[in-house]
Amino acid sequence: MTTSFQDAATTEELDVDALRARYAAERDRRIRPDGATQYRRAAGSFGYYATDPYTPRAERDPLTDSVEVLVIGGGFGGLVTGARLREAGVENLRMMDEAGDFGGTWYWNRYPGIHCDIQSYVYMPLLEEVGSVPEWRYAPGEEIRQHAVAIARKFDLYRDAVFHTRVTTLVWDEAAAQWVVQTDRGDRMRARFVITSSGTLTEPKLPGIPGIETFRGHTFHTSRWDYGYTEGDQFGGLTGLADKRVAVVGTGATGVQVIPFVARDAEHLFVFQRTPSSVDVRDNQPTDPAWAASLRPGWQQERMDNFLSVVSGEPVEEDLTGDGWTSTAQLQRKVISGAVDLSVSDEERERIDELVDLAKMNEIRARVDQVVTDPATAELLKPWYRYMCKRPTFSDVYLPTFNRPNVTLVDTADLGGITRMTETSVVVGDVEHEVDCVIFATGFEVGVSGVMSGTMPVRGRGGRMLLDAWSRGPRTLHGFYSNGFPNLFHLGAVQNANSVNFVHVLQEQAEHIAAVIAESRAVGARYVEPSERAESDWARTIQDTAHDHSTFQAECTPGYYNREGAGVGGSFSYGPGPVAFHRLLREWRAHELNDVLVTAQ
Numbered sequence: 152m153t154t155s156f157q158d159a160a161t162t163e164e165l166d167v168d169a170l171r172a173r174y175a176a177e178r179d180r181r182i183r184p185d186g187a188t189q190y191r192r193a194a195g196s197f198g199y200y201a202t203d204p205y206t207p208r209a210e211r212d213p214l215t216d217s218v219e220v221l222v223i224g225g226g227f228g229g230l231v232t233g234a235r236l237r238e239a240g241v242e243n244l245r246m247m248d249e250a251g252d253f254g255g256t257w258y259w260n261r262y263p264g265i266h267c268d269i270q271s272y273v274y275m276p277l278l279e280e281v282g283s284v285p286e287w288r289y290a291p292g293e294e295i296r297q298h299a300v301a302i303a304r305k306f307d308l309y310r311d312a313v314f315h316t317r318v319t320t321l322v323w324d325e326a327a328a329q330w331v332v333q334t335d336r337g338d339r340m341r342a343r344f345v346i347t348s349s350g351t352l353t354e355p356k357l358p359g360i361p362g363i364e365t366f367r368g369h370t371f372h373t374s375r376w377d378y379g380y381t382e383g384d385q386f387g388g389l390t391g392l393a394d395k396r397v398a399v400v401g402t403g404a405t406g407v408q409v410i411p412f413v414a415r416d417a418e419h420l421f422v423f424q425r426t427p428s429s430v431d432v433r434d435n436q437p438t439d440p441a442w443a444a445s446l447r448p449g450w451q452q453e454r455m456d457n458f459l460s461v462v463s464g465e466p467v468e469e470d471l472t473g474d475g476w477t478s479t480a481q482l483q484r485k486v487i488s489g490a491v492d493l494s495v496s497d498e499e500r501e502r503i504d505e506l507v508d509l510a511k512m513n514e515i516r517a518r519v520d521q522v523v524t525d526p527a528t529a530e531l532l533k534p535w536y537r538y539m540c541k542r543p544t545f546s547d548v549y550l551p552t553f554n555r556p557n558v559t560l561v562d563t564a565d566l567g568g569i570t571r572m573t574e575t576s577v578v579v580g581d582v583e584h585e586v587d588c589v590i591f592a593t594g595f596e597v598g599v600s601g602v603m604s605g606t607m608p609v610r611g612r613g614g615r616m617l618l619d620a621w622s623r624g625p626r627t628l629h630g631f632y633s634n635g636f637p638n639l640f641h642l643g644a645v646q647n648a649n650s651v652n653f654v655h656v657l658q659e660q661a662e663h664i665a666a667v668i669a670e671s672r673a674v675g676a677r678y679v680e681p682s683e684r685a686e687s688d689w690a691r692t693i694q695d696t697a698h699d700h701s702t703f704q705a706e707c708t709p710g711y712y713n714r715e716g717a718g719v720g721g722s723f724s725y726g727p728g729p730v731a732f733h734r735l736l737r738e739w740r741a742h743e744l745n746d747v748l749v750t751a752q
């Protein structure tokens with residue numbers, strides 16, 4: 152059987168049936184009857200896991216003023232929106248976030264080893280505007296967080312910003328044509344335009360392990376790293392762990408980054424794994440100063456567009472990124488346009504995709520054997536599912552960590568995870584592992600902004616609740632705004648087109664929203680609001696074009712991508728993909744923008 156990625160898609164040597172059977176068996180043994188309800192929120196008596204360890208909460212008086220624009224969310228989506236609004240001349244602008252500063256996910260996630268997994272030249276937005284080139288091909292988290300701060304400074308977004316503040320309700324005041332905004336700090340302020348960019352993976356999630364509350368050692372979640380306990384920083388030096396037996400629970404994209412750093416400094420590390428990640432080559436490199444000096448204006452947009460095109464399967468002359476993300480996508484495209492006629496049926500295309508996928512995963516599994524010396528441990532570290540069932544990971548230090556004498560891999564797959572916790576230990580089956588510290592790398596509550604989850608109730612025209620209006624699914628134009636909810640804009644992944652480089656998608660959304668608001672101000676419109684007809688037409692477009700991923704997802708091992716094995720409902724994405732979606736938005740701005748501007752009552 153071949154393990155070569157390059158020739159696998161045209162070979163007959165892959166044992167497809169055996170691999171399919173193995174994937175199904177690995178999925179089945181991980182399905183839990185309690186599905187997504189197996190987790191518990193970091194709230195109530197577990198609220199400690201969500202507390203901000205980085206910035207003290209400053210007291211302030213409640214706000215009762217009015218602003219022209221309120222941006223909820225200080226991550227990259229909110230920051231780029233703020234930047235573009237400033238460029239459009241908006242002065243009376245307030246940024247608001249639950250965190251203690253700008254940065255969004257990069258504010259919260261500061262664990263040792265944190266890096267972006269998309270090349271920083273295409274991931275970090277507004278590099279040319281801020282005048283910087285990242286120091287590394289895959290930037291460390293602190294550099295990215297500092298870049299967020301630099302964007303805020305450059306565009307004067309700290310002016311009037313409020314942090315550690317969560318919006319509790321948004322109510323439309325028709326007479327004043329304003330939103331009344333209430334928060335958990337007692338604010339009752341007003342805003343003409345409200346833009347929500349509050350993220351989809353922010354609230355830490357804990358496994359509902361029996362006895363978790365009885366553990367008396369130290370414990371925290373990776374997104375609230377306790378450097379007071381571990382010492383050191385994102386680059387290591389965790390001297391506080393030198394005499395500690397540490398448990399890390401979870402081996403997803405976070406676990407893969409953090410585990411090598413804990414292993415380096417802990418007396419002993421137990422890694423509790425339920426499903427292994429796919430771990431491909433990282434090959435991180437410092438940025439070549441000669442290359443950086445050679446960059447010409449427009450270089451970042453060109454690279455971002457190129458990356459997005461490659462990973463979306465659009466034709467390009469050259470792959471400017473050339474990493475794990477683009478090579479996989481490139482191979483699929485090359486195979487389709489080279490070995491097989493472009494007009495292949497969907498069925499044939501799926502067959503080719505599967506062969507490429509099986510070969511890629513063979514390569515990933517072969518890498519485990521090449522690196523990990525103990526054969527039993529290597530076997531446990533091999534992922535048996537299709538490449539995009541879980542977020543692919545990239546690391547050159549993760550797999551060698553399991554060759555260290557102070558690291559023990561504890562497999563929990565057949566037991567559905569950790570069995571229980573006691574005052575002093577983590578128990579798997581009958582085996583008790585005594586530990587001083589448990590670090591949860593167990594991810595986040597998924598996929599919902601406060602608007603969608605109802606934690607930020609929105610009451611529009613006539614007192615109508617947004618979630619009532621959306622009771623049979625979201626109703627928007629292009630994912631941004633809804634009839635009956637004037638001057639309210641959403642950034643995110645609903646009814647538009649997504650990509651692995653989500654920040655690029657957010658940037659396009661931010662630019663679109665800023666352009667619409669700028670035009671609304673220019674013509675003196677009273678509202679921005681799509682018609683019901685426009686909403687229905689867009690819903691139909693989504694329905695007609697969306698790809699159905701439900702079979703693919705149903706065959707995946709459980710995880711948050713497939714709601715822990717329950718599969719996914721209908722896709723909410725624009726089928727032709729992000730490149731086509733962004734083109735559509737540009738054309739709409741050129742010809743139809745006026746349709747959402749309401750000038751008279």
Ligand SMILES: NC(=O)C1=CN([C@@H]2O[C@H](COP(=O)(O)OP(=O)(O)OC[C@H]3O[C@@H](n4cnc5c(N)ncnc54)[C@H](OP(=O)(O)O)[C@@H]3O)[C@@H](O)[C@H]2O)C=CC1
Nearest residue numbers: 266267268358401402403404405425426542568569593594
């Ligand atoms: N840009 C970047 O570089 C990074 C991006 N991210 C983003 O954040 C997302 C979330 O990643 P991450 O924080 O790793 O969270 P995930 O949800 O991907 O992973 C959670 C981990 O915890 C494990 N787990 C959950 N419950 C138990 C239990 N009871 N016993 C044992 N193990 C358990 C899961 O196992 P199982 O798989 O079996 O459920 C999984 O390995 C990623 O998908 C990615 O989008 C994260 C890190 C870096």
